[in-house]
Amino acid sequence: MxxxxxxxxxxxxxxxxxxxxxxxxxxxxxxxxxxxxxxxxxxxxxxxxxxxxxxxxxxxxxxxxxxxxxxxxxxxxxxxxxxxxxxxxxxxxxxxxxxxxxxxxxxxxxxxxxxxxxxxxxxxxxxxxxxxxxxxxxxxxxxxxxxxxxxxxxxxxxxxxxxxxxxxxxxxxxxxxxxxxxxxxxxxxKQTLGLFFADKVKSMLLTVVISVPVLSCVLKIIELGGKHFYVYVWAFMFCFSILMLTIVPTVIMPMFNTYSPLEDGELKSSIENLAKRVSFPLTNLFSVDGSKRSAHSNAYFYGFFKNKRIVLYDTLIKQADTNEIVSILGHELxxxxxxxxxxxxxxxxxxxxxxxxxxxxxxxxxxxxxxxxxxxxxxxxxxxxxxxxxxxxxxxxxxxxxxxxxxxxxxxxxxxxxxxxxxxxxxxxxxxxxxxxxxxxxxxxxxxxxxxxxxxxxxxxxxxxxxxxxxxxx
Structure with missing residues (x-):
């Protein structure tokens, strides 16, 4: 009432x-x-x-x-x-x-x-x-x-x-x-107009290519799933999330940036030593050319189970010294x-x-x-x-x-x-x-x-x- x-x-x-x-x-x-x-x-x-x-x-x-x-x-x-x-x-x-x-x-x-x-x-x-x-x-x-x-x-x-x-x-x-x-x-x-619009077009095409089949499946599951459809939708989206966690860093992001193995030297050795110290299963170290779009800096890791990768923006490598970068990665780890x-x-x-x-x-x-x-x-x-x-x-x-x-x-x-x-x-x-x-x-x-x-x-x-x-x- x-x-x-x-x-x-x-x-x-x-x-x-x-x-x-x-x-x-x-x-x-x-x-x-x-x-x-x-x-x-x-x-x-x-x-x-x-x-x-x-x-x-x-x-x-x-x-x-x-x-x-x-x-x-x-x-x-x-x-x-x-x-x-x-x-x-x-x-x-x-x-x-x-x-x-x-x-x-x-x-x-x-x-x-x-x-x-x-x-x-x-x-x-x-x-x-x-x-x-x-x-x-x-x-x-x-x-x-x-x-x-x-x-x-x-x-x-x-x-x-x-x-x-x-x-x-x-x-x-x-x-x-x-x-x-x-x-x-x-x-x-640091972007040019050409790169800006190329990114927009690629992003739009990727969104359509990915979202159209996913949305079709979700709508069909809701239609056929009965009163417990939400369980089946969640199960489907869980599998899709795992798939995206796999392909985004390995397939999609390289469409926009170049990922290069980090060069041998003090920085690479220091990061590898940090990974060993904390038992982080590091398999690859990359540098990405973030500077072609922005002067802002970043670092992140990705990967499942015993296959982890660390990515450093080239801007971060230029802005901070080795000890500071390793310290920041200590925070990330x-x-x-x-x-x-x-x-x-x-x-x-x-x-x-x-x-x-x-x-x-x-x-x-x-x-x-x-x-x-x-x-x-x-x-x-x-x-x-x-x-x-x-x-x-x-x-x-x-x-x-x-x-x-x-x-x-x-x-x-x-x-x-x-x-x-x-x-x-x-x-x-x-x-x-x-x-x-x-x-x-x-x-x-x-x-x-x-x-x-x-x-x-x-x-x-x-x-x-x-x-x-x-x-x-x-």
Whole structure:
């Protein structure tokens, strides 16, 4: 009764503010819905936008500060015992204005980008652009003579491909501005226009080639799986995830970058010694030409069981010395030693199973959900799309915050692992150097970073390496 009362209240509210007149375009036979899902979507979208904009404004204010935060400078003075702490303070002070300018440019761009996304998201749903695109897709399938093949699957696939293409075209000016104006202004972009568009085309083709058969299978499994379809969908997606973990680093990523065996020398020997020390089953060491796209740096490992590979960006090799790189890899291997990667995989698979289970429980609301957005079709894809975009959205956002909290906890643990291996000095100086080279945010707002950052701010990591229980200063 309470739930029915809430629905009745929301339905009256939807009518009183005029939302019952939307969406403007409705498919033939799409009557008014008896549930206020459109109102919920609009309200939740605005709520998230206002919350994130408030946090962005807090961070934007911090980016206008003219001097580094005193806490950061005090911590930097203790980076190590060889007077490099004072050297780090000097470098931070000299780079601070450049970091702030880079952050302000990204912040201004983000305000415009996020507002544009809000307007597009609301107007397309209020005007009924997506139901219209479904009708266009259905017409194209009929003209191609595929209307009697596979039920709604041909129309569903056409709809998805058209949506991806249109979203890419809409976002293209923003991507170009971010890459060739913001990133280029601060010396990070190394791409040419030709490489930029080649990447876009390859990414789009790969997405279509991979997503079309996968989506076809998911829709077919839902159709034939009965009331426990979510178990079969999860099993299929689990196998697909394993496949992607295998082919992405070995097949797909080499389509975009060149991976070369790391040259013999001090760096290679030091990394191999680290791997032996912690029993990391290292089989290959690669350097990747990340510098042909960006001056930002990175390092990561991948592989299953006894077949692990480490990849270093050439930018990282140029920006940090051997001890710092090995110290940073000590942190990365800490993630492996404490099973953080496996933890993330288990969480993602649990989330996937839970989301499809919830979708199964909510299927009885499918018709009301579709009617709220102007659809008369009963296609599984539309119900699935609307469920994740509307009903599951709050769960998605809460999980995102939880995952950031968990990620920051894991980063502290990996730092502690590297410190216990004896890499405190190298890790601290390496983190400071990468922060400076990448013009990272040196003055984060605590609320903003808590909500958005998957990694703790630099000052918190340096403090933890000095004060965490059981971690002694070298």
């Amino acid at each position: 309470a739930f029915a009362s809430v629905l009745g209240f929301l339905a009256n509210l939807e009518s009183s503010i005029g939302l019952e007149a939307f969406p403007k375009y409705r498919q033939e036979g799409a009557e008014k819905s008896d549930a206020p899902f459109l109102l919920f979507f609009v309200g939740f979208t605005l709520l998230v936008y206002l919350l994130e904009t408030y946090l962005d404004l807090r961070q934007h204010r911090n980016l206008k500060a003219g001097t580094p935060p005193p806490t950061l400078l005090e911590v930097l003075k203790t980076v190590d015992e060889d007077n490099k702490g004072l050297e780090a303070v000097s470098k931070v002070e000299s780079k601070f204005s450049a970091s702030q300018a880079y952050g302000l440019d990204k912040s201004r761009f983000h305000f415009f980008d996020s507002t544009f996304d809000l307007v597009v998201g609301l107007t397309t749903n209020l005007l009924g652009w997506m139901p219209w695109l479904w009708d266009v897709s259905s017409g194209l399938v009929a003209k191609a003579g595929l209307g009697d093949w596979g039920g709604d699957i041909p129309t569903s696939l056409t709809f998805v491909v058209l949506t991806m293409v249109l979203q890419t075209l809409i976002g293209l000016p923003f991507s170009l501005y971010s890459t060739f104006v913001v990133e280029a202004k601060h010396g990070f972009n 800490g993630h492996w030693k404490m099973s953080h990667t496996l933890q993330g995989f288990v969480i993602s698979q649990t989330y996937l199973l839970a989301s499809f289970c919830a979708f199964g429980l909510a299927t009885e609301l499918g018709e009301s959900l579709r009617l709220s957005f102007g659809y008369s079709t009963s296609a599984t894809l539309i119900t699935l799309y609307l469920f994740f975009a509307v009903m599951w959205a709050p769960v998605d956002h809460l999980l995102g915050v939880f995952m950031n909290v968990l990620s920051r906890k894991n980063e502290f643990e990996a730092d502690a692992y590297a410190v216990k291996l004896g890499y405190s000095k190298g890790l601290q100086s390496g983190l400071v150097k990468l922060q400076l080279e990448n013009l990272g945010n040196m003055n984060p707002d605590p609320w903003y970073s808590a909500f958005h950052y998957s990694h703790p701010p630099l000052v918190e990591r340096l403090q933890a390496m000095r004060t965490d229980i059981g971690i002694k200063r070298e």
